[in-house]
Amino acid sequence: MDIKRTTSGLLLLIVLAALGMILITMPSWIAGQIETVRQIGPDWLVYVYMAVVGTGAALLLGCTIALVWRLWSRTARKKKLRIQRDKSPSQLSVAEREREVTDNLTAADDLRAGLPTADALRDQLEPIKRRIEEKRESQKLEIVAFGAISSGKSSLLNALAGCDVFQADAKGGTTVQRNAIPWPGSDRVVLVDTPGLGEIDGASRGGIAAESAKDADLGLLVLDGPLREWEFELLRRLGEMEKRVVVCLNKQDWYDESDRASLLGQIQSQVKEYVRADDLISVRSRATTRKRVRVMPDGGQSDEEVAVPVDISPLADRMMAIVKQDGRDLLLANLLLQSRGLVSSARKRGEDSLDQRAVAIVDRYMWGAGGVAALTPFPMIDLVAGCAISTKMVVDLGQVYRQDIDLDAALKLLGELGKNLISIMGATAATPLVAAGVGSLLKAVPGVGTIAGQMLQGVVQALITRWIGSVFIQYFKNQMQQPEGGLTALARREWERLTTIDELRRLVTNARHRFKEEGDSDD
Ligand SMILES: Nc1nc2c(ncn2[C@@H]2O[C@H](COP(=O)(O)OP(=O)(O)OP(=O)(O)O)[C@@H](O)[C@H]2O)c(=O)[nH]1
Numbered sequence: 001m002d003i004k005r006t007t008s009g010l011l012l013l014i015v016l017a018a019l020g021m022i023l024i025t026m027p028s029w030i031a032g033q034i035e036t037v038r039q040i041g042p043d044w045l046v047y048v049y050m051a052v053v054g055t056g057a058a059l060l061l062g063c064t065i066a067l068v069w070r071l072w073s074r075t076a077r078k079k080k081l082r083i084q085r086d087k088s089p090s091q092l093s094v095a096e097r098e099r100e101v102t103d104n105l106t107a108a109d110d111l112r113a114g115l116p117t118a119d120a121l122r123d124q125l126e127p128i129k130r131r132i133e134e135k136r137e138s139q140k141l142e143i144v145a146f147g148a149i150s151s152g153k154s155s156l157l158n159a160l161a162g163c164d165v166f167q168a169d170a171k172g173g174t175t176v177q178r179n180a181i182p183w184p185g186s187d188r189v190v191l192v193d194t195p196g197l198g199e200i201d202g203a204s205r206g207g208i209a210a211e212s213a214k215d216a217d218l219g220l221l222v223l224d225g226p227l228r229e230w231e232f233e234l235l236r237r238l239g240e241m242e243k244r245v246v247v248c249l250n251k252q253d254w255y256d257e258s259d260r261a262s263l264l265g266q267i268q269s270q271v272k273e274y275v276r277a278d279d280l281i282s283v284r285s286r287a288t289t290r291k292r293v294r295v296m297p298d299g300g301q302s303d304e305e306v307a308v309p310v311d312i313s314p315l316a317d318r319m320m321a322i323v324k325q326d327g328r329d330l331l332l333a334n335l336l337l338q339s340r341g342l343v344s345s346a347r348k349r350g351e352d353s354l355d356q357r358a359v360a361i362v363d364r365y366m367w368g369a370g371g372v373a374a375l376t377p378f379p380m381i382d383l384v385a386g387c388a389i390s391t392k393m394v395v396d397l398g399q400v401y402r403q404d405i406d407l408d409a410a411l412k413l414l415g416e417l418g419k420n421l422i423s424i425m426g427a428t429a430a431t432p433l434v435a436a437g438v439g440s441l442l443k444a445v446p447g448v449g450t451i452a453g454q455m456l457q458g459v460v461q462a463l464i465t466r467w468i469g470s471v472f473i474q475y476f477k478n479q480m481q482q483p484e485g486g487l488t489a490l491a492r493r494e495w496e497r498l499t500t501i502d503e504l505r506r507l508v509t510n511a512r513h514r515f516k517e518e519g520d521s522d523d
């Protein structure tokens with residue numbers, strides 16, 4: 001439960017309790033007042049009094065109801081949206097999908113406005129959002145062909161389009177970027193060609209094809225043989241996203257009838273979880289020839305070449321049926337997924353930018369605290385709870401994550417953490433022991449050389465301030481809710497993370513730069 005919801009719930013409870021009190025006490029109080037007015041004035045004054053009180057009461061009641069209604073509906077709406085976002089498109093009605101797309105676009109705008117002006121994502125989000133809006137407006141369905149290199153994607157799309165728009169070649173790796181053309185079968189459909197996935201430049205081409213498939217309203221996986229492992233993996237991932245994919249076994253002229261039937265049967269059983277039986281089709285997207293033995297009238301035989309024409313009609317028919325029957329649904333489902341992607345990348349970026357600000361704050365304070373400890377000749381009095389610098393840092397971090405924390409609360413939490421540090425370090429009594437413990441921990445890091453005296457004191461203080469900062473970053477990010485296993489467990493986890501050999505070595509190196517080797521020569 002987040003803090004805002006708790007506050008709204010609490011406010012609602014207070015309002016309802018106040019209303020109850022008013023309803024119980026008001027009638028007898030008003031009756032008493034009317035009696036008093038009747039005794040001191042004429043009858044009409046009673047009516048005037050009642051009218052005034054009645055109007056006031058009605059206004060009060062109206063405002064209260066409006067407030068309660070607003071609070072309740074806002075909470076309910078947020079809850080509904082949260083539940084809805086966890087659902088896959090098929091679990092939502094058309095109206096719900098439409099509404100969520102609108103809500104997501106608005107949310108993305110809000111999140112974008114909250115990003116720092118220098119953030120590159122601010123500019124990147126805008127065109128993505130515009131594309132979603134344009135797609136929503138135009139209702140253009142994108143059918144994207146993807147698959148292995150040279151499986152015949154471009155040839156297949158050329159055959160579907162009825163003209164040679166996409167370059168096709170036997171050497172493979174012909175298509176190097178995403179291209180699109182309208183499909184003559186419907187004015188609402190565009191055909192998209194993508195680079196094939198294969199050995200050459202595998203990683204980057206694979207990325208482009210997977211991305212294209214992800215954005216497709218309808219995917220067209222083009223195979224020219226048995227299903228490869230990565231093709232199955234891609235289907236599985238798209239299936240999980242509820243992306244509809246038509247699997248097309250191309251180059252059917254390579255197989256005789258029985259081989260083709262058994263290959264199709266095998267593919268069918270492999271993909272049945274993610275692809276409908278009707279959506280597995282075999283085609284021939286290039287005209288070829290085959291040999292035929294001709295028996296002559298004199299009983300002799302002669303070989304002859306017979307033309308085998310292109311045959312993509314089963315695929316065209318299937319696509320037409322899907323577009324007619326489910327086109328709108330597919331488009332809306334995809335718009336929904338894209339708009340969700342937009343919101344989550346904006347939200348993630350927003351969180352990242354808060355984290356960056358928080359880390360910068362911790363960095364500033366830790367070296368501030370370290371510097372003070374390194375420069376002052378007095379031994380440290382209290383490493384944690386009494387440190388004004390840490391307290392101020394905690395309050396600043398709270399502000400970054402918009403969490404309400406004042407100096408008192410910060411001090412109290414720091415006191416609690418102080419005890420944790422002592423228990424983590426295994427020291428039994430006072431803070432100097434902690435300092436000594438941390439000091440020996442630092443000295444034990446191989447490769448950092450000797451650190452002693454004031455410099456050691458500075459590093460100890462910087463490490464502890466950093467540790468406090470890291471604990472509070474997690475705590476605030478989690479909306480000040482009890483972390484898993486309580487604050488102690490969180491503190492222990494963060495301590496372990498920050499005191500790995502590498503982290504400590506980095507810390508000491510950094511400290512040397514900052515403290516100008518002050519205590520370096522002391523042993
Ligand atoms: N025999 C036969 N060859 C085909 C068929 N379809 C395509 N081809 C051939 O397969 C080769 C590759 O075709 P492309 O259309 O370029 O394949 P692609 O999947 O787009 O290839 P990349 O863009 O390089 O990944 C070409 O030589 C085509 O003529 C078919 O049905 N039968």
Ligand SMILES: [Mg+2]
Pocket residue numbers: 153154155167168174175193194195196
């Ligand atoms: Mg191609």
